[in-house]
Amino acid sequence: MIRRYSFGHPFQTDAVVKDLPPIHGPVPYFTVENDDCTLACPLSSDTIVYGLGETVRGINKRGWHYCSNCSDEPQHTEGKQSLYASDNFLLLAGKGQMFGVFLDYPGKVDYDIGYTNMNHMAVTVGNADYDLYIIEGKSAEEIVHQFRGLIGRSYIAPKWAFGYGQSRWSYYSEDEVREVVQKHRENHVPLDMVYLDIDYMDHYKDFTLNDETFPDFAEFVQEMRRQNIHLVPIIDAGVKQERGYDVCDEGLENGYFCKKEDGTPFVGAVWPGKAYFPDFLNPEVRAWFGGKYRFLLDKGIDGFWNDMNEPALFYSEDGLKAAFAEMKKLEGKNLDMDKVNYFRELVTGLSNNPKDYESFYHNCGGKRVRHDKIHNLYGYNMTRSAGEAFEKYCPNKRVLMFSRSSMVGMHRYGGVWTGDNCSWWSHLLLEIQMMPSLNMCGFLYSGADIGGFGDNATADLLLRWTAFGVFTPLMRNHSALGTRCQEVYRFPEVLPVFRNLIGIRYALLPYLYSEYMKATLQDTMYFKPLAFVYPQDEDAARVQDQLMLGDELMVTPVYTQNAVGRTVYLPEPMKLVRMHSAQEIQTEQMEKGYHYIPIALDEIVFFLRSDRMIPLAKGGESVPEVDFGDLTLLVNVQHCAAYQYYSDDGCSKDYDNAKNRTCITMKADGTVSAEGQLPVKLDVKR
Ligand code: GLC
Secondary structure (H helix, E strand, O other): OEEEEEEOOOOOOOOOOOOOOEEOOOOOOOEEEOOOOEEEEEOOOOOEEEEOOOOOOOOOOOOEEEEEOOOOOOOOOOOOOOOOEEOOEEEEEOOOOEEEEEEEOOOOEEEEEOOOOOOEEEEEEOOOOEEEEEEEOOOHHHHHHHHHHHHOOOOOOOHHHHOEEEOOOOOOOHHHHHHHHHHHHHOOOOOOEEEEOHHHOOOOOOOOOOOOOOOOHHHHHHHHHOOOOEEEEEEEOOEEOOOOOHHHHHHHHHOOEOEEOOOOEOOEEEOOEEEEOEOOOOHHHHHHHHHHOHHHHOOOOOEEEEEOOOOOOOEEHHHHHHHHHHHHHHOOOOOOHHHHHHHHHHHHOOOOOHHHHOOEEEEEOOEEEEHHHOHHHHHHHHHHHHHHHHHHHOOOOOOEEEEOOEEOOHHHOOEEEOOOOEOOHHHHHHHHHHHHHHHHOOOOOEEOEEOOOEOOOOHHHHHHHHHHHOOOOOEEEOOOOOOOOOOHHHOHHHHHHHHHHHHHHHHHHHHHHHHHHHHHHOOOOOEEOHHHHOOOOHHHHOOOOOEEEOOOEEEOOOOOOOOOEEEEEEOOOEEEEEEOOOOOEEEEEEOOEEEEEEOOOOOEEEEEEOOEEEEEOOOOOOHHHOOOOEEEEEEEOOOOEEEEEEOOOOOOOOOOOHHHEEEEEEOOOOOEEEEEOOOOEEEEEO
C-alpha cells in the first residue's frame, strides 16, 4: 500500500506517474519536526537501510550522512555526501521495521542515517513543500515493486547496447576510431559500440562536428554500422556562447536559457568556455533542445550520453570577476597561512559554487523559480528533453540514452553511468554496491566506467572489473584524457583473456537481456541484495559484496588487489559455474554456507540456484551475431525448473507481445520443453 502525505506546495517534479489523493494528517513511522522540514525515526538495531541510488559506501546506507544534491564530484571517496544523482528513496527493512519512503522534492535533502546518533535517522529538506510517499509491504521486494509502479516503467535500451563498448576521452578522429574497431575485430574481441567524447564536436559545441577530423560523418557512421559498430556521441548541458552558432542564437532569441535575477542570461563556463544553460524545466525549451538531437539522428546516430548536466560549472562569469578583484587586493602582500588559503580558495571555489546555483532562475509556467530550489531536476530534464524528442521523431525505435546526473523520474527517459570514478579497487566495490541501489530507484540500464575513468588502470584491475562488467547492463570501458590507455589490446600479455571474458558476456546475453527486460517490464530488480531473496537468512542480510542477478544467479566478484579468490556465502546449495570462455564451462555442486573459492584472473565465476537454469548463446563478436534462439541451457535441476525466457527484435517497442516469450521447463528426468510463441532451439549443458 502506498500513501501520499503532502506538505506545503510541492513542486511538480513528474517523478511519480500515479495520482494518489494527498493526506494531510500525521505521517506513520516518523515524527515531523522543525516546521515540517525534518522527518525523524528511530532505527531498530537490526534494521538495514537500503536505497539512495548512486551514493558512496555500502548497500546498507546506515552509519553515514548523505545529501541529495546532484554534484559534479570527481572524487568518489567515502567522505563525500553527494555524487551526480539524487534518488530520494529509502527502504527500511528489519524485524521491527519494514517500509519504504520516497520524498518527492527537487532541492537539497539531507539524510542523517545513524550518523549523529547510531540508532536514529533524520531526513531534512530546505523548504516544507514536498510529497512524502510511505510504502508498505510484506517484503523488501514487494515494497520496491510498488515504488517502481509509482514512478513508472524504466527506460528500455536497445539490444545492441548490451554489447561491449569502448570509450576514451578522446578519440580525436575517424582514423583513431577506425583503429579501435580494427584492433578489436582483428583480435576477435567482441565490440558493439565506440563512444565519441567531446572532441568530435567543433570547439565543444553541442550538435556540431569537427569537419577536419570527422569530414564525412554520415558516411563514417555507415562505415561503422557495416562492421556492427554503433557510434555513441556525448552531449553536454552547456551551450557555447558564440554568435552565429545556431543553438546559441536560437536560445538567446527565444529566451530559452536560464536567467539571472536581472533577466539577462546566466553565463557559466564548461568545456567551450563561457556557456548558456538551457532551461530544461520549460517544456518549450525541452522540445527545442530535444529537436537538436536530430542533427545527429539524421546522420544515422542512434545512441547518446548526456553529460555535465548537474549542471557542472567551472566558474560563472560573475564569480570569476569577483575572484580576480579579490586577488588584486592580495597582490604584493605577504600571504600568511590564512591568506594563502583564502587565495587558493578563490580559485578552487570557482567550480560548482553553491552561490552560483542561487544566482539563476527557471521559467516554470510563467513563475520564476530559483535554480537551487529545484537543482536536482536539471539533468533529469535534459535527458527528458532527449527522451521526449526520440518519442516524437522515432516513436517505434529505441535510442540508447544514459546520463551522468539523474533523479528519480529520469529513469523513464534514460539510464545512467556512474560518472568519473577512478582506477581504484575500492571503486570496483563501489560499483558493485551501487548497482542494486540504482535498480531500486528505477535505473536499470546502468554501469560504471570499467577500469576506472581517472588514474591509471593496471591489467589485473581491468580484468577483475571486466569480469564484473560482464554482468552490468551497460558494459563500457572508459578512461580520462591523460591517463594510461586502457583499451584491452593495450595489455597484450592478457589480450586472449580479455577476448574470453568479453566473449562470455556475449554467451550470457540471452539470460542477461531476458532478465533486464523482465525487470523493466515487471517493475522488478535486475541486481538484488541477497537479503531480498533470502529474507530469513541473517548471514545473507549482511552480505555487501555479492549480488543476486535475476532469479537464477548470484555473482561474487573479486575486487581486491592480488587476490586469488574470495570467501563466498551461499544461502542455499548452489552450483558453482566457472567459465574460462563461452565454450569452456566447469560446474561444481556446493553446499549452503561459507566457502573460500579460488578465482583466477582468467575466469568468471558465478553461482546457479537450485532448481534453476539459464539460457546461454553460442557467442558472437557483436550483438547481431548472437543467436538468441539457439540456446544451451545451463542447469541446476534436482526436481524441476522453469525459466521464463524473453527476447525480442531489440530495436522496436513491441515489448508486451506474447511472441517475445517462451517458458522453458526441465523435469527431474531431464526432459526439456518450451512453451510459447518465441521459437527456441535447446540443448543442455550437463
Ligand atoms: C566528464 C565525463 C567524462 C568525460 C569528460 C569529457 O568528466 O564524466 O565521462 O569523458 O567529461 O567529456
